């Protein structure tokens with residue numbers, strides 16, 4: 047398979063679109079008896095418990111989300127407490143709820159179906175409190191498990207074609223996706239979910255790293271086979287999705303390359319039976335990079351896309367000035383975040399609140415595929431149901447100008463209900479934010495790996511929106527959608543684009559207290 051064989055992405059993307067008919071004709075049901083384990087467990091490796099009493103960063107959530115990564119001038123090296131903070135607030139358990147199918151352990155970042163298919167690993171040099179090694183993070187017992195002893199950072203840097211952030215990082219977190227854990231419910235669409243669910247987690251990870259004074263960025267260019275081998279992954283089941291170098295040392299102090307033989311480490315099977323969806327393995331294969339040269343070439347692409355001409359009517363956005371922004375810390379906001387299960391359709395939000403969400407979530411992700419920094423692959427389209435100061439209707443967010451352009455005026459709650467897979471949530475929210483992308487241009491530029499990039503970017507921006515909404519004590523939820531109907535709704539403006547992601551924002555419905563006896 048070849049990253050330039052773009053048919054592979056179109057086959058996967060078109061083959062996993064939702065439509066009114068595809069939903070009704072799918073005989074799939076949830077086999078609760080075969081529900082996958084939510085954690086990856088290595089039964090024969092001793093846990094190294096992480097500290098649980100990490101000092102709070104004290105950094106306000108909105109600045110953690112949107113302010114530029116700290117200057118890379120000085121050395122900033124994480125210690126074990128920093129790592130524990132970053133891992134916990136990215137993937138740790140924040141709530142537990144009983145469910146007839148078994149307890150559900152909710153995590154720091156939103157995830158489709160609460161299935162948590164993203165695993166985290168750490169490749170580090172010697173840090174205060176942690177010896178150099180390759181580790182797996184288990185949120186169930188908040189522990190690391192040592193998979194390989196020693197400093198393997200050169201292996202990783204080489205796999206990333208000596209990308210500067212990885213080369214200078216004291217530690218790098220690797221995010222992987224486990225197919226079956228999510229495909230149990232979502233079947234072949236899971237490959238899209240890898241990007242979404244990894245993205246929401248990255249929004250937390252980048253914010254908490256920034257709040258800890260540590261630069262971090264998303265690195266999507268790496269030789270897949272090398273990284274998978276380093277983590278000893280069974281790639282029919284689990285694959286590396288991205289690297290996140292954490293911290294920086296000014297001089298590159300990489301050790302020599304080390305041998306990384308297969309380990310064949312035992313892990314507990316997720317379910318009695320697993321179903322493989324070949325379309326996802328093909329999509330992954332077709333978007334894999336095979337050599338350092340290919341990685342270096344891939345990374346050299348520029349992300350500039352022509353902005354479209356402004357529509358007739360545009361509203362300027364005014365994010366809350368800093369002194370009026372809520373001061374809750376990033377940790378407090380992550381702990382109280384949760385997807386809204388019912389919105390109050392009689393409520394409204396203010397234009398300042400919406401502006402603050404749009405502005406702080408779209409200030410540019412630090413990512414190797416966004417060059418120059420600050421560019422963005424996804425375009426944002428909105429259906430406004432109830433935002434004070436805005437006419438009801440459909441809008442395009444003009445990011446560079448920080449304006450909302452009115453595409454069509456009207457009451458579109460019924461349309462939103464339909465577009466969001468006939469769910470009440472998008473109909474009752476105050477605003478629905480649709481992520482659309484010019485997939486054709488993206489694939490031409492990045493090959494099939496552009497598909498990973500655009501999904502991941504959407505998830506990360508969506509994750510930032512979740513945090514910006516909860517900072518302001520609003521509610522939010524990710525949603526899925528009928529692909530082609532979304533494009534038709536926003537056309538002619540959106541003609542030729544593809545639907546990537548959807549997030550609804552509003553005020554949670556306050557449930558009436560139960561009458562006591």
Ligand SMILES: Cc1cc2nc3c(=O)[nH]c(=O)nc-3n(C[C@H](O)[C@H](O)[C@H](O)COP(=O)(O)O)c2cc1C
Pocket residue numbers: 152153154155156157158159160242243246383384385386467469471523524525526
């Ligand atoms: C990309 C994405 C899509 C989602 N789609 C839906 C959806 O279509 N319907 C729904 O009720 N919840 C949806 N959710 C919410 C998840 O079910 C929720 O994140 C998960 O149960 C974990 O709960 P929490 O977000 O409260 O921590 C989605 C979440 C994400 C991140």
